[in-house]
Amino acid sequence: MTETQTRKKWKQDPEAVQANILAAAAEEFAEHGLTGARVDEIAARTRTSKRMIYYYFGDKESLYRQVLEEAYRKVRSEEASLDLTSLPPLDALRKLVEFTFDHHRANESFIRLVMIENVHKGKHLAGSPLIARVNASAIERIEDICARGQKDGSIRSDVSPHELHWLISAASFFNVSNRFSFGISFDKTLFTHDGQQRLRELTCKAVIEAARKPM
Amino acid sequence: MTETQTRKKWKQDPEAVQANILAAAAEEFAEHGLTGARVDEIAARTRTSKRMIYYYFGDKESLYRQVLEEAYRKVRSEEASLDLTSLPPLDALRKLVEFTFDHHRANESFIRLVMIENVHKGKHLAGSPLIARVNASAIERIEDICARGQKDGSIRSDVSPHELHWLISAASFFNVSNRFSFGISFDKTLFTHDGQQRLRELTCKAVIEAARKPM
DNA sequence: GACACAATTAACCGATTGGTTCATTACAAG
DNA sequence: CTTGTAATGAACCAATCGGTTAATTGTGTC
Known part of the structure; x- marks a missing residue:
């Protein structure tokens, strides 16, 4: 059984969550800029919560860096x-x-x-x-x-x-x-x-x- | 006596205040963008107060428009x-x-x-x-x-x-x-x-x- | 000098926002 | 089945920030 197949069976999928956050953040940052972007709005575009953004990316600026x-x-x-x-x-x-x-x-x-x-x-x-x-x-x-x-x-x-x-x-x-x-x-x-x-x-x-x- | 000379004697000089605000706002907006700019910071760059900004320009966005x-x-x-x-x-x-x-x-x-x-x-x-x-x-x-x-x-x-x-x-x-x-x-x-x-x-x-x- | 009004100051306010606390659940290992 | 740890959700918070209130002063006019 491959790694991917194993992951598919998990309910929790950290990598997918991170990718999902990154995609949502890219949209929001591209649309409104670093200061104009709202973390709550990024969270809303996500399948997960604001808490997860901070859990995986630390703060707004680090998230922005990774999006870039x-x-x-x-x-x-x-x-x-x-x-x-x-x-x-x-x-x-x-x-x-x-x-x-x-x-x-x-x-x-x-x-x-x-x-x-x-x-x-x-x-x-x-x-x-x-x-x-x-x-x-x-x-x-x-x-x-x-x-x-x-x-x-x-x-x-x-x-x-x-x-x-x-x-x-x-x-x-x-x-x-x-x-x-x-x-x-x-x-x-x-x-x-x-x-x-x-x-x-x-x-x-x-x-x-x-x-x-x-x- | 010219208009300008008359104005020089006034303590109050609305036009100079407006020009001063515009110049300060231009610096702040150019440096930080529309959302990144802080009205309090614009006021601080000014010889006058935040209240005056709203008195003459209404709101942040109108000020930005005029700066542009x-x-x-x-x-x-x-x-x-x-x-x-x-x-x-x-x-x-x-x-x-x-x-x-x-x-x-x-x-x-x-x-x-x-x-x-x-x-x-x-x-x-x-x-x-x-x-x-x-x-x-x-x-x-x-x-x-x-x-x-x-x-x-x-x-x-x-x-x-x-x-x-x-x-x-x-x-x-x-x-x-x-x-x-x-x-x-x-x-x-x-x-x-x-x-x-x-x-x-x-x-x-x-x-x-x-x-x-x-x- | 009294009046009308423009200009100015200082203190204040409610909403927004980035970030956190804490309790709970999912999961792999022994 | 227990236990340690990673992942997650809900509610919360302190600070920031755009904008306002209300009271005060300056200025030309009659």
Whole structure:
């Protein structure tokens, strides 16, 4: 009899309870921020009680920390499914930009958690050993593209993978994070389906042109 | 005797008190967000009392609204001092990008207020008639560059001023807003003096290449 | 100087909220 | 069946916090 099967027979299932709390907390924190989130509300979203939150997570801030880590872990592991090694460098780069742009749009609550954490100046991310590790793969992916492109002459030799990643992230992140203020202040049509297609294409071209070696 | 001189002699000076409250509130809201900000703390930063805050501004949320409006008003009016009309279109565009990049870096607390407002999904910006008006000049500036560039053939005819503005804003905003999480997750050196110079130049090139008409 | 009203102060309050106490139940081991 | 321990529920609490009450002072007007 496997561990899992054993667990299934238990009425008590601590791991499921913790996962349930984490999911409920992620929703509440993403929606209202660290200070705006209410522990009672998190408890209400849960199949268990407020007491259990403190039993397993200690206090609100520790819970928030774990929610953040879990969000990063989940998002980066989704990204890892993208395989670009078989494509020519510039095609791989385009595919990476398109993927990143779409992926950010599809994960608004992750974006919101990162926004919130930046309002807190990264205080809760700072001490986490998990974060650097989990983000490393994103850099490796673009480093690989750059290395291959510099080898075959399609990408400029002075381009930096970190800078390129910064540009891709900036466009993809801002597109989601600031769409409210930007839409209100300037142009709502940029956030319709058509507008988003155009911004996606604009981002692709801007990134590719920044990387491409002129002939 | 001028109005101002008259006021100087008064012991009571309602306008100064309101401005003082607004300034204190801006600091506190930018630092801690809408829910994180404490009215008592705003009062403490003030030369007056908590009662006065409610006397002049009604409640916390109305105060926040006015702080936001005031921040937009101030930042956009600073930007208005930039005159680009005498430069060739692509030179004007470069100068605009450089200015925007630097200006965002120099106004972190405005960036923070906008981040916070986006966490709140733009709810407090939405109803404000001032916002659209005050932001119009930013678009007009880049529309002028595009129009001139399309006329003299230096800028592509299918480029959209709104999209270009989006790209400039994305890079310049993200550079400040996400520097904590990005620095921790990826590369702190991008946020040193040298790193920022490189990102500024990268942004310039990316924007200009997106706009330039190929020869 | 009396009056009307705007500006200001100090003390207060009820609701919310993060966190706790304590008693009870579920479970594996001997 | 007993016993030690992990998991859980219900009620509770002290502190915080947005907002208020009520009484006081300053200022221009007649």
